[in-house]
Amino acid sequence: MTGRIPLMAGNWKMNLNHLEAIALVQKLAFALDDKDFDQVEVAVLPPFTDLRSVQTLVDGDKLRIVFGAQDVSQHTGGAYTGEIAGSMLAKLKCTYVTVGHSERRQYHAETDEIVNAKAKAAFANNIVPILCVGEGLDIRKAGEHVAYTLAQVDGGLAGIPAAQAEQIVIAYEPVWAIGTGEVATPEDAQEVCAAIRARLAELYDGELAAKVRVLYGGSMKPSNVAGIMAKPDVDGGLVGGASLEAEEFVKLVRFRDQAVG
Numbered sequence: 001m002t003g004r005i006p007l008m009a010g011n012w013k014m015n016l017n018h019l020e021a022i023a024l025v026q027k028l029a030f031a032l033d034d035k036d037f038d039q040v041e042v043a044v045l046p047p048f049t050d051l052r053s054v055q056t057l058v059d060g061d062k063l064r065i066v067f068g069a070q071d072v073s074q075h076t077g078g079a080y081t082g083e084i085a086g087s088m089l090a091k092l093k094c095t096y097v098t099v100g101h102s103e104r105r106q107y108h109a110e111t112d113e114i115v116n117a118k119a120k121a122a123f124a125n126n127i128v129p130i131l132c133v134g135e136g137l138d139i140r141k142a143g144e145h146v147a148y149t150l151a152q153v154d155g156g157l158a159g160i161p162a163a164q165a166e167q168i169v170i171a172y173e174p175v176w177a178i179g180t181g182e183v184a185t186p187e188d189a190q191e192v193c194a195a196i197r198a199r200l201a202e203l204y205d206g207e208l209a210a211k212v213r214v215l216y217g218g219s220m221k222p223s224n225v226a227g228i229m230a231k232p233d234v235d236g237g238l239v240g241g242a243s244l245e246a247e248e249f250v251k252l253v254r255f256r257d258q259a260v261g
């Protein structure tokens with residue numbers, strides 16, 4: 001984690017309405033203190049319908065929690081019913097947006113080309129993409145997980161210049177570990193996160209690779225966070241289920257206080 005500030009990002013997925021969103025952010029703000037925020041960047045990624053409420057709360061109370069969206073259109077605007085443009089997210093002061101989450105790839109047929117276009121749409125609006133990559137169970141069983149994940153990294157970063165790539169966050173999320181309770185071992189997470197960093201060094205250079213934060217996601221919880229975060233190439237977590245309860249998420253932010261499971 002050399003020189004990189006860990007990022008703990010709560011991906012709320014399709015959970016919590018705007019009132020529940022306000023309540024959760026207030027609980028997090030109450031529980032976390034400056035020492036936490038000095039050591040870890042804390043982000044929430046609520047559904048689109050919550051973003052304005054979260055922004056108003058964060059701005060009004062000058063909270064150190066940052067926020068972002070779970071998806072962005074590859075288009076800039078116009079006749080794309082149901083889509084949300086990057087400029088709209090920028091207007092709400094989103095810091096981050098996830099692109100290529102496995103649930104988008106699986107249920108919405110998002111290809112690497114689309115994910116790449118979405119990453120570019122985010123950068124065009126000064127929003128940092130959290131590029132999600134990771135293999136399914138069949139690929140892991142076949143021993144192809146590193147190659148498969150790196151191909152997604154290549155596809156997601158195609159044509160993205162170094163000045164933007166150095167800001168990106170990459171989240172390694174083995175699909176078989178998402179929402180299943182089946183967590184990857186710290187060694188599994190380290191293997192792929194290190195391979196992602198090595199690929200960044202090949203695509204760009206070592207200095208850039210050393211700056212980029214690579215997160216792990218998949219059934220991260222207080223009982224396993226310390227072991228995973230102890231690995232040198234894991235710089236944080238993209239957390240689903242455990243980000244919906246303030247008490248759990250605060251424990252993940254305070255990963256240094258948790259016992260190694």
Ligand SMILES: O=C[C@H](O)COP(=O)(O)O
Pocket residue numbers: 011101173177178179180181217218219220238239240241242
């Ligand atoms: O984006 C978050 C991941 O999909 C992990 O979700 P999970 O923590 O519920 O397994």
